[in-house]
Amino acid sequence: MSATCNENTFSRIFKEHVSALRNFLYYKFGDYEQAEDKTQEAFIKLWQNCKDVPIEKAKSFLYTVAKNSSLNEIAHQKIVLEYQKTSNPISRTNENPEFILEQEQFHEKLMNAINNINETQRVAFLMNRIDGKKYHEIADELGISVKAVEKRIHLALIEIKKEIKNFR
Amino acid sequence: MEEDYKLAKWLNNELSENELDELKKDADYELLENIKNQSTLLKTKSFNEEKMLAKILAAKKESKVVSLNATNWIFRVAASLALVAGLLFTFYQFNTETIIASEKMAILLPDQSEVILNKNASIEYNSLFWNFNRKLELNGEAYFKVQKGEKFQVKTSNGTVSVLGTQFNVKTEKNIFEVVCYEGKVKVETKNNTNILTKGMAIALENNKIKESTTLLTEPKWNNTNFVVEFSNTSFKDIIEKIEKTYDVTIQTNFETHQSFTGKIPTDNLNVALQIVASTYHLQIQTKNSTEYELIVP
Numbered sequence: 001m002s003a004t005c006n007e008n009t010f011s012r013i014f015k016e017h018v019s020a021l022r023n024f025l026y027y028k029f030g031d032y033e034q035a036e037d038k039t040q041e042a043f044i045k046l047w048q049n050c051k052d053v054p055i056e057k058a059k060s061f062l063y064t065v066a067k068n069s070s071l072n073e074i075a076h077q078k079i080v081l082e083y084q085k086t087s088n089p090i091s092r093t094n095e096n097p098e099f100i101l102e103q104e105q106f107h108e109k110l111m112n113a114i115n116n117i118n119e120t121q122r123v124a125f126l127m128n129r130i131d132g133k134k135y136h137e138i139a140d141e142l143g144i145s146v147k148a149v150e151k152r153i154h155l156a157l158i159e160i161k162k163e164i165k166n167f168r
Numbered sequence: 169m170e171e172d173y174k175l176a177k178w179l180n181n182e183l184s185e186n187e188l189d190e191l192k193k194d195a196d197y198e199l200l201e202n203i204k205n206q207s208t209l210l211k212t213k214s215f216n217e218e219k220m221l222a223k224i225l226a227a228k229k230e231s232k233v234v235s236l237n238a239t240n241w242i243f244r245v246a247a248s249l250a251l252v253a254g255l256l257f258t259f260y261q262f263n264t265e266t267i268i269a270s271e272k273m274a275i276l277l278p279d280q281s282e283v284i285l286n287k288n289a290s291i292e293y294n295s296l297f298w299n300f301n302r303k304l305e306l307n308g309e310a311y312f313k314v315q316k317g318e319k320f321q322v323k324t325s326n327g328t329v330s331v332l333g334t335q336f337n338v339k340t341e342k343n344i345f346e347v348v349c350y351e352g353k354v355k356v357e358t359k360n361n362t363n364i365l366t367k368g369m370a371i372a373l374e375n376n377k378i379k380e381s382t383t384l385l386t387e388p389k390w391n392n393t394n395f396v397v398e399f400s401n402t403s404f405k406d407i408i409e410k411i412e413k414t415y416d417v418t419i420q421t422n423f424e425t426h427q428s429f430t431g432k433i434p435t436d437n438l439n440v441a442l443q444i445v446a447s448t449y450h451l452q453i454q455t456k457n458s459t460e461y462e463l464i465v466p
Contacts, residue, residue, distance in 0.1 A: 003290050003307065006266040007225065014221050023212050036215055043224045054307065055268065055290065081210040103206075110206055128179070129207040134418075135180065147171075154173035160203055161196055 004058060005050035013058050014043060020131045021062055024141070027123045030077035030115070042066045063141045078115050079122075081130070083107060106164075113163035121156035124149055179204060181456070184422065263296035269308075272390075277302075281320065282313040286390055309339040311388050314352075326373060327358035336365070337388045345373035348383055401428045404449065408463075411441050421463040423451055 003009045018039060025035035042065040046058060053061050114122055124142070127133045135153070139146045177183050178191060178200075191197060267275055269285035276282055278298040283291060289308025294301075303321040313335045314320045322329040322338055326345035329338055334352020339345070347356050349365040356363045356371060361378050363371050372379045399407060407429050408419050415438045429448060433441045446453050446463060454462040 003266050003268065003292055003305075006264060006292065009266050009268065010225070011221060014224070015217070018217055018220065022215065026212055032213055032215070036220070040220050040224060043220075044227045047224055047227065056288075081212060083206075083209045084211045106202060106206060110203065125207070126210075130210050130212065135176070147173075150173040150176035151171065153176040153179060157175040157179065157200065157203065161199055164199065164203070165196075 002051045002053065003055050004046070004053050009055065010047060010050065013046075013055065017059055017062055018043070020127075020133070021066055023131055024063075024123065024127060025066055027079065027126045028119060030079040038066055038069050041069060059141075064143075067143075079111070081111060081114075109164045109167045110160070112167060113160040116163050117156055117159040121152045121159060124152035125156035125160075128153060175200070182420070263294050264292060265295050266290065266292045277304075279315050279317060281315045284311040284313075284391055286310060306338060306340060308341070309337070309390070311335075311337045311391050327356060330355045330357070335387070343374070347371055348388065350383075350385070350387055399429050399431060399433065401430055403428055404445075407433070407445060411438075411445070415441070417459045417461060419461045419463060421451070423449065423463060423465055425449060 004013070021042065022035050022039040025038050026032060029035055042062045045065050046053060046061055049061075114126070117125075124138055127138050127141070128135070133141070135146050135149045138149045142149070174183065174187065174191070178188070183191065191200075194200075267273075267285065268290040269287060271287050272285065274282060274284045275291070277293070278295055279302065281302070283304075285291065286309040289306070289310050291304050291306050291310065293304035302317065302319060303323065305323045307324070310322075312320075312322065312331075314331055320331050324338065324340035324345065326340050329336070329347055331352065331354040334354055335350040336352075336354050337346075337348045337350065339347075345358065347354065347365065348370040349367055351367050354365050356365060358373055358378070360376065363378065363380075365371060368382050368384065370381045370383050372381070399410075402410075404423070404425050404427065408421065411417070411433065412419055414435050417438065419442075427449070429445070431444070431448075433444055435441075442453050442461060442463075445451070449463075450466070451463040452466045454464060456462060
């Protein structure tokens with residue numbers, strides 16, 4: 001029997017990939033509920049087909065299912081992202097109000113820019129910035145070459161820069 | 169002409185010093201830096217992973233429902249037998265052990281037989297029934313030291329290996345199936361063949377053809393406990409690749425050379441491995457993080 005059908009093994013695979021997969025779908029749709037639903041669907045498919053999917057193929061299976069499930073979906077919604085809390089509370093209280101305001105304004109411009117760029121560029125860019133994925137990992141998960149990933153990230157930066165400069 | 173996506177390389181800290189200086193001259197450089205730094209701080213909303221996992225596990229294919237036509241006693245007997253079988257099955261399932269080796273590891277089975285799993289190999293067996301039926305499933309590569317006793321079976325997707333007290337190595341991957349017998353006797357059954365191997369004999373299955381060979385080793389090379397790999401006239405590029413693969417790290421370097429390497433590199437000490445290569449080629453090691461290194465010409 002395939003090891004994927006073992007509950008402990010499957011749980012391990014789940015914990016390893018669920019967060020990045022949910023995020024990937026969120027970057028595409030901008031809708032948390034849909035992203036969670038599609039993530040759950042993908043894992044259920046893996047669980048139901050566990051005997052035909054060996055462990056080493058599980059990740060590729062999940063991403064393939066997730067990508068294909070997005071075909072008939074509602075139009076892209078706006079993505080909303082927050083900043084992580086800085087780990088050093090002392091440094092925050094030392095920041096002057098002007099700096100904080102500037103940061104908030106920049107955040108607004110940045111989010112607006114991220115939402116306005118091309119979907120493929122956005123997804124690759126956020127997979128790198130938020131999930132910390134290396135270019136070859138992104139290439140693997142999206143089924144494209146590393147060069148193609150570099151192109152998307154390069155263009156994303158150019159477009160984001162343009163959008164921020166043109167803001168308001 | 170191949171496109172060079174400079175900004176992607178810049179974002180990944182891959183630009184050379186010259187290229188970086190050039191970029192810094194750009195009027196928009198500060199904006200780019202802001203984008204880089206602020207985007208690193210972004211995060212998505214968290215969600216209840218445990219709850220999702222529970223829902224997923226519960227969504228197994230629904231079992232067939234047999235509708236009982238009340239008066240027929242045969243149905244009732246069948247139903248209770250099914251219930252007993254179901255319980256036994258569940259009981260069996262609870263004692264299934266699955267072991268996946270992220271790096272070489274040794275496992276002792278309930279009868280004191282030993283299995284040494286190579287990196288990324290996995291086995292599955294039932295601990296409760298082991299002493300009645302020594303049967304396990306293998307994916308990857310493992311070396312077995314079997315205690316004398318009743319049948320011991322190793323099932324793989326490519327074939328089954330059965331033995332009496334003995335020592336042997338099985339390697340199974342999608343299209344590869346290799347069995348080497350180091351001691352005793354094993355029987356190897358594949359789709360179209362059955363082979364008996366004794367000490368020193370080996371077979372490999374390639375494209376459904378069986379190839380026989382012999383070995384003078386007393387245990388598989390990969391089980392070498394010295395944790396050292398020997399290189400002879402190996403190119404600099406290949407050494408770097410081997411270290412990257414062995415330790416699962418990335419090593420950047422712009423250094424190129426035709427000078428080949430002969431010597432030993434440890435497989436259990438990354439720092440020493442890097443030091444050896446760095447001193448051989450007069451390079452400096454830069455550590456970016458625990459999985460990223462760079463070798464530069466000082």
